[in-house]
Amino acid sequence: MRKLAALSVAALVAGLLSTGPSRADDPPGRSPGTGTPSASSSAPAARVSPDEAQVARAPLPRLDWKTCSFAGDIPKERRARVRCATPRVPLDYDDPRGATTRLAVVKVAAARPGRRIGSLFVNPGGPGGSSAGFAVDAGSVLGKDVDARFDVIGIDPRGVGGSGRTTCRGTIRVPGDFFGFPVGSRQVQQQVRSDDSIRRACRQQSSDLLDHASTADVARDMELVRRALREPRLSYYGISYGSHLGTTYAAMFPDNIRALVVDGVLDPVAWSTGGRGKKVQHPFSYRIGSGKGAYEALTAAWTECDRVGPTRCELAPASLAKWQAVVRAARQGRLTLDGEPWVYQDVVGFGLGALYDPVGPRYFAQFVAGLYAELTAAARGTRGRRVDVARVSSFRVLADLRRDLDERGPYAAPALSSTSVPSTAPAARPSTVDVLFQAVTCSDGRNPQSPGAWERSAKLADRVQPWFGRSWTWASSLCAKGGVGDGSDSFRGPWRTSTSYPLLVVGNSHDPATPVRGARKVNSLFRDSVFTQYDAWGHGALGGGACISRTMADYLVHRTLPPDGRVCPPARPLYRR
Structure with a gap:
């Protein structure tokens, strides 16, 4: 059964000089790299943003590095380099010396301390991904040069891991059929009633972080920790929602950028206003167009399948038509898993999970081909009318991929784990529910007031973002009627700005969650930023082929700017030769 915490679909951002680090450029002897930004990318030295002045009023937190409680789970060869701290920072930066909240911070020391450049902050996405956990391996995944020359810093965002929780307590109404996202008027009504009950609970009893978990609050925390580390400027890598944290930081603190990579990029204007x-x-x-991105990724994978033919892709020919037949079968109740119905929402969630992985579409094509063959045999009367999806080739491989995705962090994907749980009537019971995703997203952005807007947008999504758009749309339904969380400390622009060093903006050609248009939008907003396209499937370019990995590592280590518009090939063909 699903956890109650997943009730909402999403379960599928005067002391300045004396207290802060130097405003100087990189210390002597550290090369800025062969890439040189234009003169317009350097902001006036005297400029101090209002957000920087606000953070400067907060006391610098103490970073007492100690052995991590999870040290036993870290590979022996890295264990000695990993340390943890739990500094306290202002709960509300409008009251910098008032109530505080605790952050969980991990530092992975540079493998070659004698050649250390500084600290590299990282974020793996979400909202909900643990930066502290991501930091343990991020350096090695970004490349041996990054691992050798940076202390990698991961700060669990507010409400994540060791940085507190954003919870509400009250009588929560559970939908009668837990469906991942609603299809049809009955399920829509159940979702709306469930959302109403959660909002009531949040207004009656909630944790302190509920009103202080915006992306801007997390960016302020990152700035304060940077100052506590005495880093002259910020080096950063963020993927998926981590890209929005990166662009938010860059817009709020534009003169504090040493090198900043955003990968799998969200359009900040669409996200916020x-x-x-x-x-x-x-x-x-x-x-934000994630539903359209997933639609494009899937249909592009089917087009490529037909192009390479059945010797390399079992679903060819007519891949799209076979997929549509499988979708119809799910709607007709012809699919089961372990004796329970495997419904439309399950097919969509399973497909979306596959698209997140660079090789997922290959296995998903095998799965759909096998399922289509089973359904065809059933229609001819040679098998039972219903088909058990677990018997189909590649189901277990895809299930393992999805489970790994859930463990790594689904970034911002809704309904990745959906299994129908029938019930005769909606239940209402006293419960504590975690609303981190909504506390961030409702605070960050403007949303309609009426729940009817979600229903109208979902119907439109069914036409222009088939299969996946409805799932993404309903992920934020708790944000209706004022949502949860206080957005007064959020940052909603302006986004168009120049930074002290150009950003590196990376987008995948076939990203199912953050379509490449988001990267192009950020490239247009941040003056002198450089756009690189990774011509591949999957969510984000982290761990991709040699070209994209080298591009990101050279930028972070040497601050080498690639040519704007560089296109890097994938690590391997989507379908094996």
Whole structure:
């Protein structure tokens, strides 16, 4: 059974000089790299943003590095390099010397301390991914040069891991059929009632972090820890939602950038406002276009399957038509798993999980081909009318991929783990529910007031973002009627700015969660930023082929700017030769 914490679909951002680090450029002897930004990318030295002045009023936190409680889970060869700290920072930066909240911070010391450049902050996405956990391996995944020359810093964002929780307590109404995302008027009504009960609970009894978990609050924490580490400027790598944290930091603290990579990039305007002066018609989870990205990724994979033919891709020919037949079978109740119905939402969630992995579409094509063959045999009367998906080739491989994705952090994907749990009637019971995803996203952005906007946007998504758009749209339904969390300390622009060093913006050609248009948007907003395209499937480019890995490592270590518009090939063909 699903955990109650997943009730909402998403379960599928005067003391300055004396207290802070030097405003100087990189210390002598550290090369800025062969890439040189234009003169316009350097902001005036005297400029101090209001956000920087606000953070400067907060006391510097103590970073007492100790052995981590999870040290036994760290590989022996890295264990001695990993240390943990739990500094306290202001709960509300408007009251910098008032109540505090604790952060969980991990530092992985540079493998070659004699050649150390500084600290590299990292974030793996979410909202909900643990930066502290990600930091343990991030350096090695980013490349041996990055691992050798940076202390990698992971700060669990507010509400994540060791940095507290964003919870509400009250009588929560559980949908009668837990469906991942609603299809049909009955399920929509159940979702709306469930959301109403969670919002009531949040207004009656909630943790202190609920009103202080915006992306801007996390960016302020990162800035304060940077200052406590005495780093002159920030080096950063963020993927998926971590890209929004990166662009938020860059817009709030534009003169504090040493090198900043955003990978799998969210459009910050779509995430936050949808555009100034516009009436908010669609929820942010529709605006960011993730449903369209997933649709494009899947149909592009089917087109490539047909191009290479059945010797390399079992689903060819007519891959799209066979997929559509499988979707119809799910809607007709012809699929089961362990004796329970495997419904439309399950097929969509399973496919979305496959698209997140660079090789996932290959195995998903095998799965759909096998399922189509089983359904065809059943229609001819040679098998039972219902088909057990667990018997189909590649099901277990895909299930393992999805489980690994859940453990690594699904970034911002809704309904990745959906299994129908029938019930005769909606239940209401006293419960504590974690609303981190919504506490961040409702605070960060403008959303419609009426729950009807989600239903209208979902119907539109069914037409323009088939299969996946409805799932993404309903991921934010708790943000109706004022949502949860206080957005007064959020950052919603302006996004167009120059930074002290150009950003490196990386986007995948076929990303199912953060379509490449998000990277192009950020490239247009941040002056002198450089866009690199990874021509591959999967979510984000981390761990990709030699070209994209070298591009990111050279930028982080040497600050080498690649040519704007570079296109890097994938590590391997989608379908094996």
